Amino acid sequence: MKTVFSVEDSLVVRNIIKQVLQSEGFNVLEAENGKQALEIINSKKPKVDIYILDVNMPEMDGITLLGEIRKFDTTTPVVMLTTETDKSKIMKAKGLGATGWIIKPFEREPFLKVIRMLLEKEG
């Protein structure tokens, strides 16, 4: 079973991601912000197959978290979640090693397609 680590501050969006992914048989880990995610990564050292990071979060944003992840893990795919207004940050994320991005709000199917595509690419 593939594990997805979803880091997103909005409870609503987090639950949507969880619902969609769990219904497709994914294992879902969650954190509310970058800081919390790093703590989980450092303490539990979970095996993650793909990260989904929201760009705009309190405490530590997704871009910073991406940089932190890439310090010890250069291969696991990282998908950035962003909105129309944050599109400008995509370039920065790409430079830091993001594998792809999804613009909110997303539909179920295209969202799953992106996740599957990136997982296959890695596999």
Added chain:
Amino acid sequence: MIIDVLKLIKELNIKESYDEKKEIIDSINLLIPQINSILKKYFVDELKHKEKKEYPEDFFDNITTDKKMLQDFIIESLEHLERAQVDIVDLEYDPTNKDKIDSIFRAFHSIKGSASFLGLKNIEEVSHELENLFSMVRDSKLRATKEIIDKILEGIEFLKNIINVITINDFNIDKIKNDFKSINIYSYISEIRGITGHKKIGEILKEEKRIDDEDIQEILLEQIETKKKFGEIAVEKEKVTEEDIKTAVAKQQEELKKFVSNYVKVSYDKLNELIDNVGELVINQSMIKQKLSNMIKDVELERILNSFEQIITSMKNIVISMGMIPIGEIFNKLKVVIRNTAREVNKIVNIQMEGEETELDKNVIEKIYDPLVHIVRNAIDHGIEMPDEREKVGKPRAGLLYIGASHRGNNIEIVIRDDGAGINREKIINKAISMGLIENSDNLSDKEVFNFLFLPGFSTKEGVTNISGRGVGLDVVKKNIESIKGKVEIESYKGKGTKFIIKIPLTLAIIEGFITKVGTNTYIFPFDIIEEIITFSDKDVTKMGDGDYMVFHRGKHIPIVLAGKVLKEMNYKTDIKDAIVLVIEYDNIPYGIAVDSVLGKQETVIKSLGILFASNPVFSGGTIFGDGTIGFVIDVEGFINSVKRKEGLNI
């Protein structure tokens, strides 16, 4: 019964928090289910705007039916909005606080994101506009003026109301859709667009028919990849000429200017210096006018002098108003304090506010906030009773807290009034007796009794609550208010409530005063406190021991204080028949202050007296007159207190 319900509905109109609204709605629901539909109609009607723009047919078609998700959304969004409300008010005082700015921005951003997933398009669009508006503040394209902050606060309220529709309709999607359709978001959106209104370069180029939608799409895609400017790419791709871009940019700037160029930033120090200088100018002008019109009688000269005076007066008013900000800004912050305090102690409190537009010196506003918070928290914690208790004594379950500000001459009066239980006079008297302050309560007016509350270490509350007992008493409130030359008074009626009245001067820089001569020096008494100026003949005066006098005037015995004695002057008039008496009222007690002569009434710039006099409570400052002589500005409270102490005046 019906009347009670109507009352509740009416209260609902001024209710603030979501919890309280919900509480009332719930209780009404229990009482008579039919009322619900009326209530809803009222509640929703309030949100209807005159301007009608129809929603597209399918606008609300995708609203999720997942109740759990909607519940999560409501909790999360209301939390975001509450915090944004507090942060945005704070921002007024700390406009560059990046954490606050980011947090507010994220609130709108997050709500927009969540709403878009749940198909709540109206909420999505309103928060999108708010996000846009606020991003301009964040990027320093727009200054967070009162107008902007008000618009954002209005938007926050609007969003809360829209969100509440979901709970009111108990998550019934059809009913929600119906109500949503009757709430027009477009007039608010168009107001916001009026501010954010500058169009994107692409939009302008499209309007000018230089490019079409397809071009825009193409350029935007490229923009994501290259991060180049829209115009740059458009020229590279030969969609438009450089000239076109220049024209479009100029057009964009023109629109932006409407909102940005109305302001210049001035340092507060410079402003204070300006106020100081203008004050001196006012004084010089009045000297010139006086001297010249005494020397030369000329109609033309008089006309010029009058218009000179008018110009300088209006200049003075403008300069003073430049350092002023409306008190409404701290009122908004107080609303949040009230709501949170009420929640902490499980009381229901309605808020009524008046005079938000009243302007005050920025220095004063900063100092008045803490005392107001203290008084407000006290009123909710000690004043307003628990809902059940209130019901028992025939009061509405919700307490009312009124906060109002108004102009009174050169002062601002702030009133904080609750409809709670009132202050227990007996309790204060007992405490005062146990502290050895008084022996009995004979002849003590309510005011004198309540004044004990302002003494350090005086608290009648057994045990401390989390709200008002933090080792800070009303003595600190009084001290803070006095530090800005203000006064505070309490009125309280048992069972009916308590009222705090705070009077503070409009500005600390200029006062209107009577110029008096005492001995060899010039002293200025603030104009506001003087009730009248009188002279006495023998028959009115009773001579007391120690060379003091008492006069009988307008049915009252007034103790006379010889100013020269208090001020330690040498050759002052000791015979009261030769002196002029300024009648003042302090703590509701009239006093007469005898001076040698009154030279006139004049506006005076107060300057600090420096360390030499800093510890002398009799003076609030000094001033320099046009001819170079120096005058001392009297601090009436310090003056009277020093009389009481030195003379042992038992009043």
